[in-house]
Amino acid sequence: MIKAFTARFSPALLVPATLLAVCLSTLTVRAQTRLYDPISLPANNEITDSLSDKDIPTGQGGFARDYVVNLDAGDNVAIDLTSENFDTIVTLLKNGATVAENDDGADGSTNSLLFTRIKEKGAYIIRVRAFGETAGGEFKLKVRRLREI
Secondary structure (H helix, E strand, O other), X not given: OHHHHHHHHHHHHHHHHHHHHHXXXXXXXXXXXXXXXXXXXXXXXXXXXXXXXXXXXXXXOOEEEEEEEEEOOOOEEEEEEEOOOOOEXXXXXEOOEEEEEEOOOOOOOOOEEEEEXXXXXXXXXXXXXXXXXXOOEEEEEEEEEEOOO
C-alpha cells in the first residue's frame, strides 16, 4: 500500500517541496547578506549619526556602528569622533583586524581622536562604539587625510 501511495503521489509532493526548499534558501541568503552592511561615509568623510541598541552588540553591554572608507597606502589620517551623549571609542579595522584604536583624546575629554598612517590601500572599517554599557546617542565622525608640508 505504501509503495502504491509513493508511486502515485511522490512526483506531486516532490515538486512543491523542491520549490519550497529553493524559496527558503533564497530568503536565507538574502537575510544573511543584509546581516552586516557597513555604512559608506559621504564624499566629505563627515557624518552626524546616532548609536542605539539597534546597532551591532559589542558583547560588553554596548553597541557599535560601522562605516566603510577607502584609503590609500601612505595616507596619514585623523579620525575624530565626538559625542555629548556617550564616552566614545573609535577603531580602524582592515579585513577584520584592528589597525588602530583610540578611547579618549589628548584634550582630556571622553571624545576619541585617532592618528595613523595607512600601510595598505583598500577598504577600511571605522567602528564607532560606546565605552562600557552606555546605550549611545548622537555623535559626529570626521575622517581627514593629513598632508605633509
